[in-house]
Amino acid sequence: MQAYDTIAAVDLGSNSFRLQVARVVEDQIYPLDFLKETVRLAAGLTPDKFLDDESQLRALACLKRFGERLRGLPNYAVRVVGTNTFRLAKNVPAFLEKAEAALGFPIEVIAGREEARLIYLGVAHCMPSSQNHRLVVDIGGGSTECVIGEGLKPLRMESLYMGCVSYSKRFFGDGKITKDAMRQAELAARMELQTIRFEFSGENWQEAIGSSGTARALADLLKQNNWSNDGITAEGLAKLRSMLLKVGECKRLDTLGMKPDRIPVLPGGFAIMSAVFTELNIQHMSVAGTALKEGVLYDLLGRLHHQDMRDVTVSQFMRRYHIDSLQAKRVEDLSLSLFKQVVLSHDADADDAQQQLQWVARLHEIGISIAHSGYHKHAAYILENADMPGFSKMEQIQLGLQVRAQRGSLSKVPKLSEIIKDWTAILALRLAVLFCRSRTDVTLPEMQLEKSGNKYRIKLEKKWTEQNPLTENALQAEIKEWEAVGVSFSVYS
Numbered sequence: 001m002q003a004y005d006t007i008a009a010v011d012l013g014s015n016s017f018r019l020q021v022a023r024v025v026e027d028q029i030y031p032l033d034f035l036k037e038t039v040r041l042a043a044g045l046t047p048d049k050f051l052d053d054e055s056q057l058r059a060l061a062c063l064k065r066f067g068e069r070l071r072g073l074p075n076y077a078v079r080v081v082g083t084n085t086f087r088l089a090k091n092v093p094a095f096l097e098k099a100e101a102a103l104g105f106p107i108e109v110i111a112g113r114e115e116a117r118l119i120y121l122g123v124a125h126c127m128p129s130s131q132n133h134r135l136v137v138d139i140g141g142g143s144t145e146c147v148i149g150e151g152l153k154p155l156r157m158e159s160l161y162m163g164c165v166s167y168s169k170r171f172f173g174d175g176k177i178t179k180d181a182m183r184q185a186e187l188a189a190r191m192e193l194q195t196i197r198f199e200f201s202g203e204n205w206q207e208a209i210g211s212s213g214t215a216r217a218l219a220d221l222l223k224q225n226n227w228s229n230d231g232i233t234a235e236g237l238a239k240l241r242s243m244l245l246k247v248g249e250c251k252r253l254d255t256l257g258m259k260p261d262r263i264p265v266l267p268g269g270f271a272i273m274s275a276v277f278t279e280l281n282i283q284h285m286s287v288a289g290t291a292l293k294e295g296v297l298y299d300l301l302g303r304l305h306h307q308d309m310r311d312v313t314v315s316q317f318m319r320r321y322h323i324d325s326l327q328a329k330r331v332e333d334l335s336l337s338l339f340k341q342v343v344l345s346h347d348a349d350a351d352d353a354q355q356q357l358q359w360v361a362r363l364h365e366i367g368i369s370i371a372h373s374g375y376h377k378h379a380a381y382i383l384e385n386a387d388m389p390g391f392s393k394m395e396q397i398q399l400g401l402q403v404r405a406q407r408g409s410l411s412k413v414p415k416l417s418e419i420i421k422d423w424t425a426i427l428a429l430r431l432a433v434l435f436c437r438s439r440t441d442v443t444l445p446e447m448q449l450e451k452s453g454n455k456y457r458i459k460l461e462k463k464w465t466e467q468n469p470l471t472e473n474a475l476q477a478e479i480k481e482w483e484a485v486g487v488s489f490s491v492y493s
Contacts, residue, residue: 112159
């Protein structure tokens with residue numbers, strides 16, 4: 001990894017987009033610059049879950065400004081994550097292409113539990129050390145993340161489909177704050193919380209922390225009105241509820257000392273927080289000044305310092321699915337050896353592709369725990385749909401595609417040719433699986449994989465292929481498979 005002293009995180013939330021630039025000194029992060037824009041992306045979701053043109057234009061304009069600030073930073077020093085609205089919108093693939101062009105960096109769409117993990121990481125790094133179990137609640141624009149953790153380690157993570165933007169739009173869309181609307185919003189939030197109430201109730205933690213803009217806004221309101229001098233309290237929320245109903249309209253919330261950008265989403269955020277306090281039996285909640293963007297920074301720092309959460313997840317999956325570690329090592333070693341023969345060491349994307357191939361090789365047989373027949377398809381389903389801490393949704397899709405393509409018909413792998421720009425990793429994996437089929441430490445022949453454009457060929461000793469007719473027959477079948485997807489593969493002595 002190259003030397004660096006500046007890293008950046010971009011949090012593309014459903015309410016606000018945030019950019020944090022920081023300086024790295026050993027294992028510590030020191031903020032240098034911060035930008036925030038209230039984009040309210042979730043407000044642009046139509047009833048059939050499409051992002052409307054207006055919200056896309058707001059987002060793209062913001063991303064262009066962020067891109068100017070990030071200009072000059074290398075890709076490895078910047079991580080950009082999209083949250084709930086990116087997960088929900090059906091037209092996100094087309095929007096992502098425009099968004100990445102505007103920003104100048106790739107965007108990862110992360111799963112809800114991964115978002116929860118990163119939020120906890122950001123909060124835990126910036127709070128005093130404690131042996132207590134902490135409950136962290138982050139009410140975002142489109143989702144609410146709840147995490148219980150100890151020290152720097154999250155223990156339980158959940159993401160619920162309720163947020164300050166979506167609930168304000170759904171229950172207070174006309175700008176009126178009525179008793180009936182508030183009751184309906186609180187009941188809806190309590191219904192969502194019922195699914196996690198048992199595991200997240202008060203007896204499972206000793207300290208509650210709010211980490212979002214909603215939590216900070218509510219704490220500020222309670223303090224300004226002398227209803228709480230420290231964070232958020234159940235008593236203070238009850239008084240604020242009465243005041244909100246008395247005011248009756250969002251446009252009059254400025255009389256309470258509200259910041260203008262929080263006014264339209266306060267009713268929905270309040271209803272969710274009120275439900276959280278009720279269902280999880282919270283009496284007091286302190287408020288953290290950090291959240292997702294700081295978690296992304298610390299996670300990025302871990303990757304740069306070779307403490308990658310994704311490696312931990314892969315190891316956990318190997319144990320969970322009882323993978324034959326010796327066979328996985330054989331396939332990993334051979335596939336990486338073949339891959340390195342073809343890929344140039346100075347290729348900017350080589351490190352990422354090699355790391356992904358390593359994970360794929362270690363996990364390529366996880367589907368055997370379901371059934372040996374079609375195990376590569378079972379493996380792909382697991383990788384594409386399981387909660388995998390540290391991995392983005394696109395990374396999981398890539399892992400699933402490569403695992404699915406390890407054997408069988410290449411032409412039947414969905415969307416493979418649309419996503420794969422370089423076939424080298426898949427070819428290296430397929431050959432490694434083919435040559436290691438005996439599942440023993442046999443002596444393999446010297447191999448030399450070569451590439452020229454879209455043509456591959458492998459050099460093998462003629463004597464060895466004559467002595468191993470089963471493998472030779474499999475290689476001939478492999479040639480036909482590659483021909484079917486328009487790639488030339490050949491074997492020569």
